[in-house]
Amino acid sequence: MEAASAKFAESGYHRTPMSRIAEDVGLTQGGLMHHFPSKQHLLIAVAERRLLNTARWWEELGEDLDGLEAFREIVRSTERLLAEPGLIELFVVVSAQAADADSPAKHLYAEWYERAIAGVESRLVQAAAAGHLKSGRDYRAIAEECIAVSDGLQLQWVISDGKLDLVGRVRAFAERLAEDLSVDTAHRA
Secondary structure, rough: HHHHHHHHHHHHHOOOHHHHHHHHHOOOOHHHHHHOOOHHHHHHHHHHHHHHHHHHHHHHHHOOOOHHHHHHHHHHHHHHHHHHHHHHHHHHHHHHHHHOOOOOOHHHHHHHHHHHHHHHHHHHHHHHHHOOOOOOHHHHHHHHHHHHHHHHHHHHHHOOOOOOOHHHHHHHHHHHHHHHHEEOOOOOO
């Protein structure tokens, strides 16, 4: 998994042959295929690992955020993702496969989205309850929008061959949200 993640991060999914991953871990290609019957199986496993790592970033934040910290974390998460550009490509490839009801990616991404949205929503609701963010907002919908913007911009970044300012666009979005939702509009994301 580590070797595949590193190769996918370095070269991208489509430019990384199974034989190279097998060689890096001291296996034959047949030996690697014993564990992962196809490159798609390996792709799904690496994607799951990336999603779990991203979830851990958020869980490590703790629950006591001032509201604006959640928006800052969206930007920091994007910076961490951009450090492994091949994994952004992998995320986009697997997300397209998740549209197929028979793909194992469908279940993986459905769980991921529910977990990610609930996590962002929880932090925003807590910040509103503490008086840092405005009350009476649909924080579930706002969390869904945060995830949609992040994922949509990752797709655009891949399509533009990395020319899109991914972090800058996410930062601008987070700042607009922070300005709209913050009780104290003097702070920025």
